[in-house]
Amino acid sequence: MSMSRDKKLRVKKEKPLCPPGRKVRRAWDVSNERVRDMLHSMAFMGPSLLGVSVFFIVPFLVVVYYSVIRSPINPEFVFLDNFIAVLKNSSFQTAAKNTATFSIVAVPLAVVLSLGLALMLECRIPGKSWLRTFFLSPMMVPVASVVLIWQVVFHYNGTLNAVLSTFGVSPVDWLNSPYCQIVIIVLFLWKNLGYNMILFMAALNNIPKELLEVADVEGASPAHKFFNIKLRYLSPTVLFVTILSIISSFKVFREIYLLTGNYPYMGLYMMQHFMNNTFQNFDYQKMSSAAVLMALVMVVLIILLFKAEDAFGKDVEG
Amino acid sequence: MKKNHYVGRGILTLVAVFFAFAFLMPTVLTITNSFMTQSEISANYGTVFSNAAGNTNTYISDTVNLKFIPDKVSLSQYITVLIKSPDYLLKFWNSVILVVPIVLLQVGVASITAYSFTRWRGKFRSFLFFFYVILMLMPYQVTLVPNYLVSDWLGILNTRWAIIFPGMFAPFSVFLLTKFMRRIPASLIEAAKLDGSSEWQIFKDICLPQCRSALYSIAILVFIDYWNMVEQPLILLPDATKQPLSVYLSTINANEVGLAFAIATIYMVPCLLLFLHGEDYLVEGIAHQGSVKG
Numbered sequence: 376m377s378m379s380r381d382k383k384l385r386v387k388k389e390k391p392l393c394p395p396g397r398k399v400r401r402a403w404d405v406s407n408e409r410v411r412d413m414l415h416s417m418a419f420m421g422p423s424l425l426g427v428s429v430f431f432i433v434p435f436l437v438v439v440y441y442s443v444i445r446s447p448i449n450p451e452f453v454f455l456d457n458f459i460a461v462l463k464n465s466s467f468q469t470a471a472k473n474t475a476t477f478s479i480v481a482v483p484l485a486v487v488l489s490l491g492l493a494l495m496l497e498c499r500i501p502g503k504s505w506l507r508t509f510f511l512s513p514m515m516v517p518v519a520s521v522v523l524i525w526q527v528v529f530h531y532n533g534t535l536n537a538v539l540s541t542f543g544v545s546p547v548d549w550l551n552s553p554y555c556q557i558v559i560i561v562l563f564l565w566k567n568l569g570y571n572m573i574l575f576m577a578a579l580n581n582i583p584k585e586l587l588e589v590a591d592v593e594g595a596s597p598a599h600k601f602f603n604i605k606l607r608y609l610s611p612t613v614l615f616v617t618i619l620s621i622i623s624s625f626k627v628f629r630e631i632y633l634l635t636g637n638y639p640y641m642g643l644y645m646m647q648h649f650m651n652n653t654f655q656n657f658d659y660q661k662m663s664s665a666a667v668l669m670a671l672v673m674v675v676l677i678i679l680l681f682k683a684e685d686a687f688g689k690d691v692e693g
Numbered sequence: 694m695k696k697n698h699y700v701g702r703g704i705l706t707l708v709a710v711f712f713a714f715a716f717l718m719p720t721v722l723t724i725t726n727s728f729m730t731q732s733e734i735s736a737n738y739g740t741v742f743s744n745a746a747g748n749t750n751t752y753i754s755d756t757v758n759l760k761f762i763p764d765k766v767s768l769s770q771y772i773t774v775l776i777k778s779p780d781y782l783l784k785f786w787n788s789v790i791l792v793v794p795i796v797l798l799q800v801g802v803a804s805i806t807a808y809s810f811t812r813w814r815g816k817f818r819s820f821l822f823f824f825y826v827i828l829m830l831m832p833y834q835v836t837l838v839p840n841y842l843v844s845d846w847l848g849i850l851n852t853r854w855a856i857i858f859p860g861m862f863a864p865f866s867v868f869l870l871t872k873f874m875r876r877i878p879a880s881l882i883e884a885a886k887l888d889g890s891s892e893w894q895i896f897k898d899i900c901l902p903q904c905r906s907a908l909y910s911i912a913i914l915v916f917i918d919y920w921n922m923v924e925q926p927l928i929l930l931p932d933a934t935k936q937p938l939s940v941y942l943s944t945i946n947a948n949e950v951g952l953a954f955a956i957a958t959i960y961m962v963p964c965l966l967l968f969l970h971g972e973d974y975l976v977e978g979i980a981h982q983g984s985v986k987g
Contacts, residue, residue, distance in 0.1 A: 412813050415892050419809035420821075423802050426862030431828050434839030492712070501707045508972060509713035512720045515964035516919050519942035520723045520957035523950060525822065527738055565716060570914075573975060616734040618830070622865075625748075625832035629923055633943055650834045659838070673830050677823070 441663035489571030510569035578612035770955035788937035795860035807870035
């Protein structure tokens with residue numbers, strides 16, 4: 376009895392202090408849930424946002440700034456002059472053409488072939504997990520050693536020519552001929568197919584089995600099953616793999632650079648060579664304009680990819 | 694009908710095995726060639742690398758032997774790397790103290806950021822996510838130079854932080870992890886919220902355990918990526934005594950090809966261990982995301 380009275384008393388005592396605070400808090404979380412969520416989300420995102428701003432956004436803004444001024448010494452605003460100069464530059468044109476060709480060929484190949492491999496390993500093949508590991512092994516090999524082996528294989532006196540000559544094919548100087556893009560595409564595929572394949576295998580595993588069984592019962596052909604059921608469910612993964620492949624397609628520059636140096640055969644002169652070389656010549660304007668142009672292309676590309684996924688995958692998600 | 698089926702499967706297996714071995718070849722070559730003596734290496738590959746080094750410009754008609762099995766197994770390259778010159782071990786250690794913090798910090802930062810992207814949606818946040826995707830896709834050549842300027846302003850140029858900080862905030866794992874976390878059923882989070890858990894508790898006790906294998910697989914990817922970095926240290930960490938082994942490996946000259954294979958083999962060991970230990974996570978981490986597709 377006395378206890379409860381005590382409590383009541385205490386509550387009464389504190390009452391004058393409590394309500395204002397409480398009222399504020401209530402207004403905060405009930406009528407202003409959005410503000411609270413905003414605060415929460417920012418608390419979680421804050422560190423990343425701060426770091427990304429300092430190490431990615433600010434540098435990019437610096438790039439944009441450099442692309443619209445005359446020179447670092449004479450920071451006069453020239454707007455599009457640098458862009459026009461870069462677009463007219465013949466090295467830039469070569470670099471853009473080569474990079475585009477490479478990406479247009481290599482990225483879809485990386486997606487299609489890895490899907491093919493995944494489907495192949497889907498069938499009951501003995502030693503599947505070993506094969507999977509083998510396909511992943513290129514990820515581990517250090518770039519330098521890859522480059523050494525690639526040089527040995529694709530050299531004029533190298534292994535590939537030796538093998539081909541037994542079939543009566545005359546030797547080709549792979550890295551210094553129009554075939555050079557093929558060498559790089561093979562290298563790119565060799566490096567990246569394994570992981571892409573794993574992503575597809577996982578996605579294939581997640582297609583509802585009942586659906587495929589129903590299709591089997593109703594006598595659907597394998598092609599029909601693939602295009603109308605599997606591919607539908609795989610579409611988010613296709614987008615995902617495409618994005619990852621685009622990222623890795625930029626990383627292949629490291630191999631090209633180590634294989635052939637600053638000024639490779641024309642067909643291998645990539646955008647990154649252009650940027651690297653303009654940087655080494657302290658031509659920041661050219662470099663920055665090229666970077667901004669590249670960024671713009673990426674933005675357009677990503678928007679298209681996102682839209683494509685929306686259009687294609689919607690009926691599956693829902 | 695049934696016979697046909699077996700033949701088909703047999704052909705498929707053959708094709709798969711052929712490709713798998715083609716994929717495995719460079720790994721095997723790296724390892725076996727590391728046991729060759731320098732003289733054997735030069736005898737086999739001399740033509741290639743004398744040309745690459747620009748000593749001779751005439752093609753010698755000798756073809757190059759890509760040999761899998763050394764004539765005489767020799768540990769001489771390893772002795773040079775491990776015992777004779779402590780320089781390589783030092784550079785190996787440099788790699789470790791650069792890459793391990795990057796992996797841990799990047800995955801840590803990415804997991805809270807991914808949680809935020811998962812838990813709260815909205816126009817602004819989806820724009821922000823799109824922005825992260827764009828940043829992730831930027832080739833690092835684009836921002837490498839301004840990164841140099843920024844590190845200079847911050848006074849971290851030529852210290853390990855110049856590599857670690859940008860690595861820590863790289864949007865790559867944010868993107869991957871958000872993709873994984875969005876597969877966690879919303880009902881799980883709602884239930885925890887009704888139980889009165891704080892956001893931090895939901896994140897720590899519900900979200901993280903759900904994406905354990907995803908975290909592991911992302912850590913492996915990030916590790917491999919940074920373990921092989923070359924360009925960033927060259928520009929941001931010009932001090933050769935602090936540079937990782939990957940930089941040294943990429944600048945190795947033609948006379949030391951044998952050494953390069955030995956170093957590459959040693960350099961591969963951490964990746965190999967991670968793989969053997971985590972390959973199932975790598976598969977499971979991805980497989981998991983779809984099975985709880987909401």
